[in-house]
Amino acid sequence: MARPLRIHYPGAVYHVMNRGTARQATFVEDHDYRAFLTTLDEAFDLWGIEVFAYCLMSNHYHLCLRTPKGNLSRVMRHIDGLYTQRFNRARGRDGPLFRGRYKAIVVDVDEYLNAVVRYIHLNPVGAAAVQMPQDYLWSSHRFYLQHKGKPIWLKVAEVLEQFGAVTAFEEFVLSGNEAELERFYHAGRQSPVLGGEKFLDRVRGRVGGLTKEHPRHERVKMEVRPEEVLDRVARYYRLEVEQLLRRGRGKQSEARKVAMYLVRRRCDQTLQETAKLFNVGSYGVVGWACHGVRLRMEKERKFCDQINAVAAGIYQQKT
Numbered sequence: 405m406a407r408p409l410r411i412h413y414p415g416a417v418y419h420v421m422n423r424g425t426a427r428q429a430t431f432v433e434d435h436d437y438r439a440f441l442t443t444l445d446e447a448f449d450l451w452g453i454e455v456f457a458y459c460l461m462s463n464h465y466h467l468c469l470r471t472p473k474g475n476l477s478r479v480m481r482h483i484d485g486l487y488t489q490r491f492n493r494a495r496g497r498d499g500p501l502f503r504g505r506y507k508a509i510v511v512d513v514d515e516y517l518n519a520v521v522r523y524i525h526l527n528p529v530g531a532a533a534v535q536m537p538q539d540y541l542w543s544s545h546r547f548y549l550q551h552k553g554k555p556i557w558l559k560v561a562e563v564l565e566q567f568g569a570v571t572a573f574e575e576f577v578l579s580g581n582e583a584e585l586e587r588f589y590h591a592g593r594q595s596p597v598l599g600g601e602k603f604l605d606r607v608r609g610r611v612g613g614l615t616k617e618h619p620r621h622e623r624v625k626m627e628v629r630p631e632e633v634l635d636r637v638a639r640y641y642r643l644e645v646e647q648l649l650r651r652g653r654g655k656q657s658e659a660r661k662v663a664m665y666l667v668r669r670r671c672d673q674t675l676q677e678t679a680k681l682f683n684v685g686s687y688g689v690v691g692w693a694c695h696g697v698r699l700r701m702e703k704e705r706k707f708c709d710q711i712n713a714v715a716a717g718i719y720q721q722k723t
Contacts (some may be wrong), residue, residue, distance in 0.1 A: 423464030452669030511598025
């Protein structure tokens with residue numbers, strides 16, 4: 405049987421799912437669920453993934469995430485592989501935990517992101533695990549309704565801003581999935597793309613075509629370049645790019661650190677390469693700058709939303 409078609413490009417948004425081998429349990433105790441969420445946090449640290457929704461059920465999981473670097477396979481090898489190791493180690497077992505490769509569907513953000521988030525959040529209700537989606541502990545839905553305790557890698561603003569109010573989003577979820585989406589997910593042979601013809605054309609243009617004759621075709625195009633990140637950050641802070649590349653104070657210092665953080669998150673750059681770009685002698689300076697930005701994002705919601713807006717603008721420039 406041919407392996408599933410993988411579509412990779414920077415900024416792609418996916419609905420990813422996987423279940424246990426022979427439908428066996430993949431999450432048994434609370435620490436299993438927490439261990440999986442820890443792997444998501446690590447993937448954020450390594451590659452800057454942005455998770456829009458998650459739901460961890462007893463024998464499968466759902467994720468809706470964006471890969472800024474267009475490296476879904478690498479991200480999922482980390483998540484599935486490392487979680488399997490942790491699950492097995494806790495029980496003194498070995499061998500595979502998940503049923504083969506994960507399933508990944510590229511999502512048209514403009515048309516279907518909200519619907520996919522709703523579909524994921526309604527999983528526990530459909531399985532009769534809870535009556536209301538916010539009552540399920542291992543889903544992201546409750547963080548959409550109240551931000552307290554929200555992980556830094558969980559991006560709720562991009563969805564919520566489409567509704568204007570949290571109550572409107574809650575009503576949208578409780579209204580249930582549309583029949584068209586239910587048919588899509590229950591189809592025998594599922595398309596690797598959830599979107600209309602215009603979106604399909606854009607995806608084809610990015611990955612060089614979607615053909616059944618090449619099921620193993622995995623190709624990354626349109627890499628996000630450091631120059632694009634610098635340009636976006638400079639325009640946001642109303643500075644010149646040259647100012648970001650030299651030390652400064654106040655707004656210039658903040659913008660420079662944000663630029664370092666986003667170059668590390670969005671571009672295929674090592675710490676050493678990033679240090680050279682910003683004219684610093686030690687890559688440890690870049691590491692501390694990135695660490696400082698992340699800590700501030702965790703503490704200050706307004707600052708976090710600002711950084712997410714800058715990052716989102718990088719993708720908008722490329723469409």
